[in-house]
Amino acid sequence: MPTLTKSISGWGRYPAHTCELSRPERYADLKADQPSIIARGQGRSYGDASLNEHGHVLLTERINRMLELDIKQGIIKAEAGVTLAEILSVCVKHGWFLPVTPGTRFASLGGCVAADVHGKNHHHDGSFGKHVLGMEMLLADGRRIQCSASENSELFWATVGGMGLTGIIGTVTLKLIPIATSQIQVQHRAAGNLQALFELLNDPDLDDHYSVAWIDCMAKGHKLGRGVAMFGHHASVDEYRAALPLTHHVKSVRNLPFDFPGWLLNPLSINLFNQAYFWNEGRKTDAFLTSYESYFYPLDAIGQWNRMYGKRGFLQYQCVLPETQALSGMTRLLQAISASRNASFLAVLKRLGESSLGMLSFPMPGFTLALDLPLHDQQALFTLLDRLDQITLEHGGRVYLAKDAHLSAENFRLMYPRYADWLKIKQQFDPANVFNSSLARRLHIGEQP
């Protein structure tokens, strides 16, 4: 198959590594015929998970056929390269929706399994892998093998959240959830500080199918952690009586035409934005309807929004802290961030529910914080990230591999206690460590515990 050697990066545009790429168009060509290989779908993980420096990267974007859609049972079977947007384009009109969705619909199906992504409903419904009924995997020895929670279950749970390191995900069968309309009924509540925000997210009377909070990272002192909690659910027909409740909305995506200059996002401009956002969004305490696109995927409306952070790119930091430690830990994290000069544009706080059976899955019961950190001053940023990792560890938490570009191998082992279990399965199905990536080498994944 023809190959192309070039420098590529993840969604954060940091790091960039030179990799050898190939792009199969036939399912039969989706195989591990290189000594070091990682599959890459849409490159929507932020750091180095889909990179393989000096190794091979298998682009799955053309292996994107939807094979079966059962509109009675709400089950879809598709090849791993298909995007969530493509799935939505066929299932919403029949009254079905993704059981779990990350913050972008341009991620690939295979990527969602490999990162075991979570959504705003994690506290009720768990992460992506829980809704996968089965997969076809292409293994290092050339075998094609079916796996699910009941068949080859160890391989299945090593692959869910396994960052593509157990084999190539070929096809995925996913259970969808029923919806009556394509709209989301939303309600906002403002909170003046972090504790108040936690109380909003923990309030059973306010809780809904989906919940998420936005945090103003620039607020300090007694306002530290102030933000807006946003609750939502798929609107019923009664809630949405207007015409055509199952319209599939297609909004054209406008790309950022150029890299923003690095200085555009500075503490002053971000502070102004955050002030305005807090007042505008915090006022929406009455329920209102919005399209599922604008509720779940606000940033998808701006194609290549990652260019906003300029050529040097950015890192995203996302960690989870267990329930009992969450408030004290998040306070320390936010203090460390607001004390540093690395202004964050967007910070998101979410409640997480039960852990996944995925051995390297990220979620655990507690709270997760995600924020973008522009890469202006690499040394200062890496010092801050070391500090954040330390706080996360001290509070019994962990960092999300799909976002990460900086964690150390040592801290990875402390944060992911099931790594030893995972490694046994990895060595059983990929003894020569064919499935490899820049992330795996940085964290020494595939090596001894």
Added chain:
Amino acid sequence: MTRNVLILGATSAIARGVAMAFASLGDNLYLASRDLDELQRIASDLRVRYDISVHTGLFDANKPETHTAFFQQVVGTMGNLDGIALAFGLMGDQISAREFDVAEKIIMSNYTGAVSILGLSANYLEARKAGFIIGITSVAGDRGRQSNYVYGSAKGALSLYLQGLRNRLYPVNVRVLTIKPGFVDTAMTFGLPGMFLVASPATIGKKIVESLNKSADVIYLPFFWRYIMLIIKHIPEFIFKRLKL
């Protein structure tokens, strides 16, 4: 009005783009190629996305002796055919094509096999006095270059054949379109050096199907290739033969 369209060489990226464009208009499809497993995947995808009827069948351009039976089977399955889109082809490797057995395969795939199945298609549509034939050739057929003249000569011959067919079928109201793609982002061009302004196969497929509603008979895609080739065709031979193209 729903049309019945046969797509030959339906596993290529451009053919998939063409199939999607027809499917999005609600047309019913018969997909044919040598790779049945791959065809079934593409067919399932078209059914899920567009809720249309899609048939699949084995077709090998290199075996003209099987074409009559194949064509009868397609017509039998579909009831009738409104159009045929030919998308198969083999670029091959120009260095190994210096050996005749390799060159012969390239000529067979791109020209002889095409003449065989297009002949059957033309006779069928001529009798129905309606329909269309879309032939996908290449800008490589416009002028012979040392880097791919075996492929180029076969595609050039196909362009001439289509021209003749258009002339023959004009009185009976059968459209014959010659499509000449430039650089398209397919498995054929992935990683090749010197590619520029590469078009996506989905866009090319859409443009090809839209061409049926326009008057032009020979269509370069994207459009600017008409001008690039106009220049290339007009370079005097005494200069051209010195160029490393």
